[in-house]
Amino acid sequence: MPRTPSLRRTDRARPAVAAVGVLAVLGTAGCVGDAAADSPGGSLAASDPLPSAVPDGTTLVVGDPTTEVALELAGDEIEHDLPFDIEWANLSGGPQTIEAFRAESLDVGAVAEIPPIHATWTGVPVSIVATQYRENWQEAPIYELAGRPGVTLGSLADLAGKRIAFSPGQAQGALILKSLAAAGLTQDDVELVELPSTGDVYSTALAAGEVDVAPLGGTQLYRYLTTYEADGAQSIKHGLRDDAGHLYAPKAVLEDPAKAAALAEYVEVWAKAKVWVADHPEEWKQGYYVEHEGLTESDAQYLTDHAAVPDIPADLTEGIARTQDTIDLLAKELDEDPLDAHDLFDERFAAAQTAGVEAQRAAEEDR
Template identity: 50%
Template sequence: MSRRGLKSPLIRTALLTAAGLMALSACGGAEAGPKLELTAALPDEPADGTVLRVGDPATQVALETSGAIDDLDIDIEWANITGGPKTLEAFRADAIDIGSVADIPPLFAHWTGTDVRIVAARETVDPETHPTYELGVAPGADVTSIEDLEGKKIAYSPGQAQGALVLNVLREAGLSQDDVELVEMQSVDDAFSIALGSKQVDVAPLQQALVKTYLAKYERDGATTIESGVRDDAWTLYAPTTVLEDADKAAAIKEYVAAWAEAQLWISEHPDEFAEAFYVDHEGLSPEDAKYVVDAYGQYAVPTSWDDFIARHQVTVDTLVEGQDQEPLDVSTIYDRRFEKAIAAALEGEGSQ
């Protein structure tokens, strides 16, 4: 990791609940910085006293464990928020400035009236052998391949990555929504695992962190998982445009995305340390399950050109436009490519050291 100066950052952690969002927005609401046009060059440094409110616990843990957090020149207020619905709720409550999610939440923020921009992108080195999701199959459900989904009840979360995954899987299998029964529910905590175990649904997408625990509970009853057959590794950082129009916040985000990019590569290079610090100490998994998860996800890659990433995202957008009746969207318009250059400069500088 590169050194970023010797300022001592103010690091605060906020454990958020829905009831506490407004309280946090009050404590994080410093006076706004100068207005910055979305097409203007990013400032190099924020004004003293600028606090960036970040919902990205995995990167927080990576920065703390690697020691790189001491290199940050910005003041960060950490929020223990993950997932699309909670992040969007926090944006709308003015409780955080930037969040870490898959590629679907920024789309639904846009489609539901919150103007946002994607400021960082991540993928996996080998997405075919290290998928983010598997399809959990309920005990007794006769599903051994995606072609067997016809006529089945499938858990479906329209505003989350899992929802887009389901539509992509149906397309890959040559099926339409009319060929299955989509059971709408939010994928929060282990809701999908519980729905599978209780046979409310036949199939549900499960993140790797849930696959092992699901099988540990229900495999003896006949539960299984199958591969989805589609790519699902896109990950982003995004922020409301109102935040990016604040020159001081934008400068702080420029610093943060560079540190974030380096942290993703550190995670890939130190899987055992990250598994212990994040999945065991922070998330409460057993050491065995933590190792399973980091091995399943594989190594991360941070592209310094977003062209291919955006092209794949457009395919997903078009699937949602067709499958969910969403408004057509040129997805490139919600990427702020000023930060692409900041990330590229950071990683190229790291490689030269």
């Protein structure tokens, strides 16, 4: 019996999760016995192979808004005939996903490098199940270091003596600590001003002279420089890796054989979506940036011009090593316990993301 995908809206919401849509895929793939067969007692250990079948009635609650939109825009150009239901949650990023994990109302979320580390330190055991980087990370970093009007930034050494916006549990905060280390500076050489990195907080603080330097990216950087460059505002590229992007899930979710099997299927589709977006910049610009996000044409074009060339690795060795370096730096600078980066990555899912990349690239070549 063929699986027939359908898109429906629902007003049902779980605590701490705003469910904005459901991609319901009806089918007969697998059964409960098949999915749990490799895991006695119905609990999947981290050393067990991933089940190959998803039981009927399985649902994943997914906080990954960009993949949701990519699947809508791509339609049949991304094969996503999934044997489970997806309840889309309109949230992403560290603070939102960690709180939803605590409430047991989210199965998987999309974040940058730091949230899985921070979640572990704050008592939320998680695992990274999918990873991407940027091939063009030097030319198109996620963030640049922006200065308030009148502050001269020629190199990382110029951070000395500056008041710097800092968010310790997020990627922007880690970037500041990495930048100081790269410049041979310590926290004692600067003033770290703790601010939330949400919305326009950083750019507003720069414009108001409350801080001298802040990491800005995307439209925040573009709008800030467009508005204040004439007054002497500038930014510099830091030359450091800030390009990690992950899907991560609570370890309790991965112990559920049905959800673990569904996650492997989702990781493959996630990888397909990343390839499709990179190969269809105009469709993505109009469909996501302009129509979905409501950005201006100039904002959307800036993001398109600085878009990632995705690097979705089959071998996670280098990425795990870089994550370990980040953990070691943050543990030292934030007085946290050491962690083993290998414990954060569930490498069983690497084959799924590789399969997704290969399948989508083959599909693009055939069109």
